[in-house]
Amino acid sequence: MHSHEITFESQGGFKIMQRVWLGLLVIVMLALAISSFIMNQQVWYFNVLSLCMVGILLRMGYMNYRCCQYFNTRLVVKNNMLYHYTGLTETQYQLHDIACSECPVSNVYKLTNAQGQIIAYLNGFLPNSKKLTNAIEKAVHK
DSSP states (O other): OTTOOEEEEOOHHHHHHHHHHHHHHHHHHHHHHHHHHHTTOSOHHHHHHHHHHHHHHHHHHHHHHHHHTTTTEEEEEETTEEEEEETTEEEEEEGGGOEEEEETTTTEEEEEOTTSOEEEEEETTSTTHHHHHHHHHHHHTO
């Protein structure tokens, strides 16, 4: 990984798209809840399926909301180090001290350091997020 750099930046424009997405999730979730309970469906499994769908949408919405907290951050992987820039502060981490996990269903990656503190939540739709997490996982498994 020497002299090879991977940069991940979450711009503010994606935050607007994320909030629109969260608004659409809320609308779909409410529509499912209203249609299953107010229409008085006689089929019991339709109510169970709609409750499961509402739970999945709530999880997706919550994880995408967590991603909104880490906008305008810059992560750079270079020379087996992760450089985390937020505003004017820079934090350095060794790649083997970072744990990367993918949150199920929501396409969100969670980066934590060796002490278990959250470094960032990355949305999988942002450019270079998958490339960055692959580089971290590759360094951890060496």
